[in-house]
Amino acid sequence: MKQEINPGSPSCLNLEIQAITYAGSRDFVHIYLDPPRWEYMAGQFVMIRPDGWVNDPIWPRPFSICEKTDDSLRLFVQVVGRGTSLISQLQPGNSIDLWGPLGNGFVFDPQDRLLILAGGMGIAPFVGLCKKHPHPEQISFLFGHRMDIESYPLAEFPPEIDSEHLKQETTADIQGFQGVLKTRIQNFSGRGMILACGPTPFLKVVQQYSLEFEANTLISLENKMACGVGACLGCVAQTTSGDYVQTCTRGPVFRADEVVLDEQLLNQKAYRK
Numbered sequence: 001m002k003q004e005i006n007p008g009s010p011s012c013l014n015l016e017i018q019a020i021t022y023a024g025s026r027d028f029v030h031i032y033l034d035p036p037r038w039e040y041m042a043g044q045f046v047m048i049r050p051d052g053w054v055n056d057p058i059w060p061r062p063f064s065i066c067e068k069t070d071d072s073l074r075l076f077v078q079v080v081g082r083g084t085s086l087i088s089q090l091q092p093g094n095s096i097d098l099w100g101p102l103g104n105g106f107v108f109d110p111q112d113r114l115l116i117l118a119g120g121m122g123i124a125p126f127v128g129l130c131k132k133h134p135h136p137e138q139i140s141f142l143f144g145h146r147m148d149i150e151s152y153p154l155a156e157f158p159p160e161i162d163s164e165h166l167k168q169e170t171t172a173d174i175q176g177f178q179g180v181l182k183t184r185i186q187n188f189s190g191r192g193m194i195l196a197c198g199p200t201p202f203l204k205v206v207q208q209y210s211l212e213f214e215a216n217t218l219i220s221l222e223n224k225m226a227c228g229v230g231a232c233l234g235c236v237a238q239t240t241s242g243d244y245v246q247t248c249t250r251g252p253v254f255r256a257d258e259v260v261l262d263e264q265l266l267n268q269k270a271y272r273k
């Protein structure tokens with residue numbers, strides 16, 4: 001049984017913020033919005049633009065759907081620049097325009113074993129997935145992070161999930177984490193599906209070892225996006241067949257052997273011709 005594809009079309013809604021909470025520091029923000037009627041697949045995202053953004057910033061910002069319950073839609077946002085700083089200052093009762101659900105999401109069989117690899121804010125799309133998964137004991141979760149673990153919602157994950165988190169503060173930590181990724185991917189290859197989300201350097205490592213060990217891996221890209229609906233071409237990624245595709249509509253989730261993150265891997269035989 002595959003994860004159900006979202007039956008609805010994306011819509012544009014104006015939603016009220018119910019609550020905002022901070023985790024660890026004010027740079028990590030959980031935003032709870034009135035729940036839209038649609039369902040979503042983990043890995044899909046929304047574009048949001050708070051009321052009051054007239055000409056500055058102009059463009060909406062993309063965020064993974066962190067979790068949706070009957071009561072709320074939740075986003076998990078790290079402050080990295082002007083847009084996210086303004087978003088972090090919103091208050092309950094403020095409203096935002098929200099387009100979604102957008103993109104394709106992770107397609108997997110809930111009966112299969114999952115190895116989930118997340119780097120930093122790449123944890124966001126996996127919160128709802130892990131909390132709702134019918135067989136959490138089938139999930140192994142490896143999380144690499146730079147800030148204190150309290151900044152991230154790992155403690156919410158069901159206890160049946162075999163989870164490990166590694167903090168990276170030094171170059172040696174990063175190299176150590178890469179070694180752990182290699183071992184985990186090598187040992188898991190052929191035993192289930194790997195899902196990965198995080199910054200591009202992290203995804204390059206996941207892709208490299210997934211190709212080397214012929215693992216069945218899906219990676220979610222975080223290319224910069226302006227429109228989110230395929231119109232501006234600001235988010236394109238190169239596929240291994242040489243095409244350029246919009247990550248907002250053809251992704252953000254791709255097979256690890258489908259997109260070029262590292263030119264040096266292009267000759268690797270595991271890339272599809």
Ligand SMILES: Cc1cc2nc3c(=O)[nH]c(=O)nc-3n(C[C@H](O)[C@H](O)[C@H](O)COP(=O)(O)OP(=O)(O)OC[C@H]3O[C@@H](n4cnc5c(N)ncnc54)[C@H](O)[C@@H]3O)c2cc1C
Pocket residue numbers: 045061062063064065076077078079080081082083084085121124125221222223224225252
């Ligand atoms: C599909 C998708 C899902 C995402 N999900 C989340 C999420 O759940 N939580 C979250 O906090 N962030 C997420 N992001 C990243 C988020 O959209 C950016 O951090 C945000 O748009 C930055 O806006 P800003 O105005 O604060 O930053 P800007 O002022 O525009 O830029 C500040 C810094 O952030 C970098 N930056 C900008 N956009 C991105 C990006 N897309 N990826 C990486 N770095 C970027 C810039 O290079 C610059 O260094 C996601 C991005 C995509 C494409």
Ligand code: FES
Pocket residue numbers: 224225226227228229230231232233234235236246247248249
């Ligand atoms: S963000 Fe505009 S085409 Fe993808």
